[in-house]
Amino acid sequence: MLEALRARPWTWSFVGALGAFVATIATLHGQGAAGVATAALALAVFMVLAGIGQMFVITLGPGNIDLSLAANIGLASAVSMTVMNGSDAGIGLGLAAAAGCGLAIGAANYLLIWLLRIPPIIATLSSSFIIQSIDIAYGRGLQIKPPPGFADFTSLQIAGLPLLALLTMLFTVAAAVLLRRTIYGRWVLATGQNAHAARLAGVAVGRVRAITYMVCGVLGGLDGALLAGYFRGANVDIGNEYLLASIAVVVVGGTSVAGGEANLPGIWGASLFMVLLLTMLNTFGAGAGARLLFTGLIIVAVIAFGGGRKTA
Amino acid sequence: MTARAPVRLLRSLLPAFSLALVVAAIAWLNPRAMSYFGFNLMLSLALPIALATVAQMFVIAGSELDLSIGSFISFCGCVVATWLDQSPLLGAAILLGGVLVYAGVGALIHLRNLPSIVVTLGMSFVWQGLAILVLPRPGGAAPDWLQTLMSSKPPFLPLPVIGSLLLALVCHLLLMRTGYGAVLRGAGGNATAIGRTGWSLLKVKMALFALAGLFGVLSSLALIGISTSADPNIGSNYSLLSIAGVILGGGEFVGGVVSPVGAVIGGLTLTLAASPLLTFLHIPPDWQIGANGALLILVLAARARFSRPEAA
Numbered sequence: 342m343l344e345a346l347r348a349r350p351w352t353w354s355f356v357g358a359l360g361a362f363v364a365t366i367a368t369l370h371g372q373g374a375a376g377v378a379t380a381a382l383a384l385a386v387f388m389v390l391a392g393i394g395q396m397f398v399i400t401l402g403p404g405n406i407d408l409s410l411a412a413n414i415g416l417a418s419a420v421s422m423t424v425m426n427g428s429d430a431g432i433g434l435g436l437a438a439a440a441g442c443g444l445a446i447g448a449a450n451y452l453l454i455w456l457l458r459i460p461p462i463i464a465t466l467s468s469s470f471i472i473q474s475i476d477i478a479y480g481r482g483l484q485i486k487p488p489p490g491f492a493d494f495t496s497l498q499i500a501g502l503p504l505l506a507l508l509t510m511l512f513t514v515a516a517a518v519l520l521r522r523t524i525y526g527r528w529v530l531a532t533g534q535n536a537h538a539a540r541l542a543g544v545a546v547g548r549v550r551a552i553t554y555m556v557c558g559v560l561g562g563l564d565g566a567l568l569a570g571y572f573r574g575a576n577v578d579i580g581n582e583y584l585l586a587s588i589a590v591v592v593v594g595g596t597s598v599a600g601g602e603a604n605l606p607g608i609w610g611a612s613l614f615m616v617l618l619l620t621m622l623n624t625f626g627a628g629a630g631a632r633l634l635f636t637g638l639i640i641v642a643v644i645a646f647g648g649g650r651k652t653a
Numbered sequence: 654m655t656a657r658a659p660v661r662l663l664r665s666l667l668p669a670f671s672l673a674l675v676v677a678a679i680a681w682l683n684p685r686a687m688s689y690f691g692f693n694l695m696l697s698l699a700l701p702i703a704l705a706t707v708a709q710m711f712v713i714a715g716s717e718l719d720l721s722i723g724s725f726i727s728f729c730g731c732v733v734a735t736w737l738d739q740s741p742l743l744g745a746a747i748l749l750g751g752v753l754v755y756a757g758v759g760a761l762i763h764l765r766n767l768p769s770i771v772v773t774l775g776m777s778f779v780w781q782g783l784a785i786l787v788l789p790r791p792g793g794a795a796p797d798w799l800q801t802l803m804s805s806k807p808p809f810l811p812l813p814v815i816g817s818l819l820l821a822l823v824c825h826l827l828l829m830r831t832g833y834g835a836v837l838r839g840a841g842g843n844a845t846a847i848g849r850t851g852w853s854l855l856k857v858k859m860a861l862f863a864l865a866g867l868f869g870v871l872s873s874l875a876l877i878g879i880s881t882s883a884d885p886n887i888g889s890n891y892s893l894l895s896i897a898g899v900i901l902g903g904g905e906f907v908g909g910v911v912s913p914v915g916a917v918i919g920g921l922t923l924t925l926a927a928s929p930l931l932t933f934l935h936i937p938p939d940w941q942i943g944a945n946g947a948l949l950i951l952v953l954a955a956r957a958r959f960s961r962p963e964a965a
Binding site for chain 2: 473474628629631632637639
């Protein structure tokens with residue numbers, strides 16, 4: 342039993358999510374279980390999207406990480422809302438603009454890594470500083486609301502399940518297929534396990550890395566647009582919590598920080614766990630300080646208990 | 654071999670050269686800034702940033718990374734502006750406790766073989782939460798002695814300059830000129846070798862993290878002494894800024910390649926390039942963070958020019 346759990350470290354995240362859910366419902370005396378579940382699914386979506394992007398990057402191997410995700414989400418939220426300009430006709434164009442903005446950021450990140458031969462962490466850190474400034478200068482005084490159609494779309498429910506959550510689940514399955522069954526996905530894993538061996542085996546390591554940073558950028562961009570729709574407006578800080586959260590859900594979800602080993606179901610488990618944990622602490626009446634404190638302690642505890650296989 | 658020596662020299666001079674360049678640019682834009690008063694004003698925030706950078710440097714010396722130093726400084730700042738002011742003994746004990754927790758984090762990372770990025774990421778939530786619990790709203794007051802110290806005007810050289818020189822000297826002697834300093838750096842370069850020679854790697858990691866905690870406390874003292882009151886988010890930028898400072902100062906993420914003098918120079922360069930230079934260039938403060946990003950990229954581009962081609 343324990344062996345089986347060790348082999349699938351992400352099971353813990355689902356167990357944790359379930360535990361937090363049960364504790365919340367118990368505090369509410371069994372009231373509103375469906376509401377809590379729906380809200381958790383809706384909020385988890387944004388963490389899952391950022392998490393999947395970060396997961397692909399982290400899987401590329403030691404040192405690969407995208408620290409520009411928060412700034413990317415912030416800028417894309419502003420760009421998409423500006424392009425949509427409050428009219429339903431602009432939704433498609435706005436989403437494309439958000440994706441394009443993310444794609445450009447991903448490409449710029451990889452260009453820095455490749456041209457300057459610097460660790461990705463410092464390349465994406467520098468670019469995040471610049472993106473943040475662009476966003477502050479561009480989004481100054483910008484209070485554009487999402488078009489009504491787009492706002493409704495982000496909070497639409499089908500039989501009590503948020504539509505976005507269903508779409509994101511489909512996307513997660515697609516990402517799993519991409520990772521396990523396509524040449525690109527196998528190349529990502531091979532690069533992460535041993536970049537040198539992968540290169541000798543004919544993997545176009547550079548191209549794989551470039552594509553992966555762009556994939557992460559696009560996911561961040563789309564996440565920004567959806568967040569702006571869900572929270573009824575773009576703002577500079579909208580992505581802030583998703584930088585640390587994206588790394589946390591990847592690791593808590595059982596993806597190896599050393600790379601070469603990805604875990605998609607774990608992203609969902611960990612995201613639901615993080616969201617339900619916050620819901621639980623809220624229902625207990627915990628303030629912002631206590632919520633952060635417990636989130637941190639639980640992340641450290643999960644890592645300390647489930648981790649311990651760093652080989653890098 | 655002979656061709657490499659000048660390249661290495663150039664690389665090691667790069668941090669000092671970039672600082673000189675920034676100072677020269679300021680002098681050219683506004684010659685009046687080149688005075689005791691001007692430097693005192695321009696460098697007012699240099700000391701906390703330099704101290705945070707040195708804290709980060711100790712962690713990077715062990716080939717680890719600390720994403721929690723910023724929120725740790727926030728937490729310590731809140732303690733300094735409340736407990737240390739009202740009941741100095743209790744306040745000092747809590748700050749010491751913080752340093753011990755840092756050593757404990759180092760021990761946890763070593764014993765469970767965990768990725769430091771993730772553990773310190775979790776800890777950043779913990780410190781942030783504790784900071785909010787200590788001081789929910791901006792306020793508090795710096796102890797009088799601290800305010801007096803930080804606003805003192807020593808003869809000939811402004812306090813930030815004297816402080817930075819002293820800091821660079823002390824850390825240089827500690828890390829580069831003592832036997833145990835070499836062991837500390839060696840653990841980042843080749844941990845196995847250090848372990849085989851009979852040094853306890855556990856103690857090394859704990860020492861590095863405790864030093865980071867100690868300098869984090871010093872950074873918060875300097876910061877609160879200048880700002881005279883605290884805010885639970887006061888240090889939030891410092892995690893990423895300190896990493897940038899270490900890299901600007903010629904440090905490398907792996908291999909125990911760090912330089913205390915470089916780290917202090919890196920911190921000073923970030924301080925000067927962010928605010929005074931932009932003010933004199935009449936660039937709006939929106940671009941402050943972006944300027945730091947651009948500076949990082951420029952310096953790293955220059956460094957890539959000087960690095961050996963086979964390093965990629």
